[in-house]
Amino acid sequence: MLNHLKTHIEKRLGFLNQSKLLIAISGGIDSVVLTHLCHKLGLNISLAHCNFNLRGKESDADEGFVLELAENLELEVFVQRFDTELYAKDNKRSIQMAARELRYSWFSELAEQLKFDFILTAHHADDNLETFLINFTRGTGLEGLTGIPEVNDKFVRPLLSFSSKVIETYARTNNIKWRDDSSNKSVKYLRNKLRHEVVPILKEINPGLLQSFQTTLNNLNESSEIVEESIDVFLKKAIESIGDKEVRFKISEFKKLNNPKPYLFESLKEFGFNEWNDVVGLLDAETGKQVFSPTHRLIKNREYLLLSEINLEESISISISDNVSQVETPFGILFFDEAEAIFGERTNIIFADKDALNFPLTIRKYKAGDVFHPLGMTGKKKVSKYFKDEKLSLLDKENTWLLCSGDDIVWVINRRADNRFRVTENTKRILKIELQ
Known part of the structure; x- marks a missing residue:
C-alpha cells in the first residue's frame, strides 16, 4: 500500500x-x-x-x-x-x-x-x-x-x-x-x-463492486464535464448582466429549450433552491412573483429572472448635519458643497435651496405611502407610482434610497429630485449634492 x-x-x-x-x-x-x-x-x-x-x-x-x-x-x-x-x-x-x-x-x-x-x-x-x-x-x-x-x-x-x-x-x-x-x-x-x-x-x-463503482464514477464524471460545457455555453447567451445586487437572466433563452428545468437546475443549484417546479413556474408567472432559497431569491421581472442574495440586515437610517462635506452610505459616497450656480443635468447630482432644507437631513429606504413632488412636474406623486412608471424591478425598488428633510423627500437618490427644494431666483445659498 x-x-x-x-x-x-x-x-x-x-x-x-x-x-x-x-x-x-x-x-x-x-x-x-x-x-x-x-x-x-x-x-x-x-x-x-x-x-x-x-x-x-x-x-x-x-x-x-x-x-x-x-x-x-x-x-x-x-x-x-x-x-x-x-x-x-x-x-x-x-x-x-x-x-x-x-x-x-x-x-x-x-x-x-x-x-x-x-x-x-x-x-x-x-x-x-x-x-x-x-x-x-x-x-x-x-x-x-x-x-x-x-x-x-x-x-x-x-x-x-x-x-x-x-x-x-x-x-x-x-x-x-x-x-x-x-x-x-x-x-x-x-x-x-x-x-x-x-x-x-x-x-x-458483485465481489468486484468497488472496481465497478469506480468505473461508474469515471463515466458519470465524464458526463458531468459534458453537462458543464453545455451549461457554460448556454449561460453566455442567457445571462444579460451580472451586477453588485443581481444576476439578470433572459427568460426567452430558457423558453427556447424543449426542457428548461434541467438548465434552470444546473444554472441555480449552487444557490440553495429546491422547489424546482416553482422555479420553472416563474418563466410564465406575473411580474413580481418570487421563489426563495435559504440564502437567495429569484424574481420574475417582465422578460427577466433576477437572482439576488437575501439581505437579512434591517433597513438603516443615516443622519447628515449641516456642516458635513461627505457621507459614506451603503450605495456610495454623497458629497455636499455650496455652489455659485446650477450647471449640467445628471441623475447623480442635484442642486437644492439650502435655506429650504431642515437639518439634519436623513437617508432612508422607501416606505409604503411615501409621496414626493417630482422636479419638473406640478403636484405630488406616490413614490410607488413613480417606481411603477419608471418600470423599476422589485430589486431596484428595494435598493433605492431617499434623502429627506424632516418628513419631506428631497431626492429619490440617483433618480429624481423634489420640486419643493429646487433652486429659484430667490435662492440665496445653493447646495450641490453629488453621489459618487
Missing part, C-alpha cells in the same frame, strides 16, 4: 511533496493509517484532532491516543474540544451535521492561521460508495452521483482509491494500533446502516 500511495501521489498529487500538510485525525483506523503512511513518505505533516465530547471517557481516550501517537512520531498536534450538543441545539442541527460543521470550520481556520497548504482527510473507496448511496436514496442531480472529490480547495483525500479492506490489512500487517468508535456500530445513522447492512449484500452480489 505504501508503494501504491507513493506512486499515486507522484502521478496525481505531486504538490503534496512540497506542501505543509495538516492531517485530520480521529484516532480511527483510516486516519491513523494515513498518518503512518504520510510519515513514512517523509511528507511535512502535523495532526489535528477534534474532541466532540459525545462519548464521555471514550472521547477523552481517543484524544489521549492521538497525543501519544503524535509524540511517538514526533509530530506537531492540535486538539480542539467542542460542546457539540449545545452547538446542535443552538443551530438546529443534527449531531452528525453539527460535528461536521465544527470540524471543517476549525480545520479551515487552523490552516489559514498557521499557513497549512492543504488539509488531508482519510476518506477511502468505501466512504465514496456510501456517499453515493446516501445521495442516491435522498434524491440528487448528476453532481451528487459523481463521488467525493479527491481535491476540493484545501481539502485532499489521498486514500480515495483504496478500500477499507486494504487499509485494515496494511494496519494489521504493520502492527498499527487504532481506536474503534463505538458509535460506528450503531445502525440508527444512515451511513452506518448502509455500511453494515446494504453494502455487504452488494459486495456479495
Whole structure:
C-alpha cells in the first residue's frame, strides 16, 4: 500500500511533496493509517484532532491516543474540544451535521492561521460508495452521483482509491494500533446502516463492486464535464448582466429549450433552491412573483429572472448635519458643497435651496405611502407610482434610497429630485449634492 500511495501521489498529487500538510485525525483506523503512511513518505505533516465530547471517557481516550501517537512520531498536534450538543441545539442541527460543521470550520481556520497548504482527510473507496448511496436514496442531480472529490480547495483525500479492506490489512500487517468508535456500530445513522447492512449484500452480489463503482464514477464524471460545457455555453447567451445586487437572466433563452428545468437546475443549484417546479413556474408567472432559497431569491421581472442574495440586515437610517462635506452610505459616497450656480443635468447630482432644507437631513429606504413632488412636474406623486412608471424591478425598488428633510423627500437618490427644494431666483445659498 505504501508503494501504491507513493506512486499515486507522484502521478496525481505531486504538490503534496512540497506542501505543509495538516492531517485530520480521529484516532480511527483510516486516519491513523494515513498518518503512518504520510510519515513514512517523509511528507511535512502535523495532526489535528477534534474532541466532540459525545462519548464521555471514550472521547477523552481517543484524544489521549492521538497525543501519544503524535509524540511517538514526533509530530506537531492540535486538539480542539467542542460542546457539540449545545452547538446542535443552538443551530438546529443534527449531531452528525453539527460535528461536521465544527470540524471543517476549525480545520479551515487552523490552516489559514498557521499557513497549512492543504488539509488531508482519510476518506477511502468505501466512504465514496456510501456517499453515493446516501445521495442516491435522498434524491440528487448528476453532481451528487459523481463521488467525493479527491481535491476540493484545501481539502485532499489521498486514500480515495483504496478500500477499507486494504487499509485494515496494511494496519494489521504493520502492527498499527487504532481506536474503534463505538458509535460506528450503531445502525440508527444512515451511513452506518448502509455500511453494515446494504453494502455487504452488494459486495456479495458483485465481489468486484468497488472496481465497478469506480468505473461508474469515471463515466458519470465524464458526463458531468459534458453537462458543464453545455451549461457554460448556454449561460453566455442567457445571462444579460451580472451586477453588485443581481444576476439578470433572459427568460426567452430558457423558453427556447424543449426542457428548461434541467438548465434552470444546473444554472441555480449552487444557490440553495429546491422547489424546482416553482422555479420553472416563474418563466410564465406575473411580474413580481418570487421563489426563495435559504440564502437567495429569484424574481420574475417582465422578460427577466433576477437572482439576488437575501439581505437579512434591517433597513438603516443615516443622519447628515449641516456642516458635513461627505457621507459614506451603503450605495456610495454623497458629497455636499455650496455652489455659485446650477450647471449640467445628471441623475447623480442635484442642486437644492439650502435655506429650504431642515437639518439634519436623513437617508432612508422607501416606505409604503411615501409621496414626493417630482422636479419638473406640478403636484405630488406616490413614490410607488413613480417606481411603477419608471418600470423599476422589485430589486431596484428595494435598493433605492431617499434623502429627506424632516418628513419631506428631497431626492429619490440617483433618480429624481423634489420640486419643493429646487433652486429659484430667490435662492440665496445653493447646495450641490453629488453621489459618487
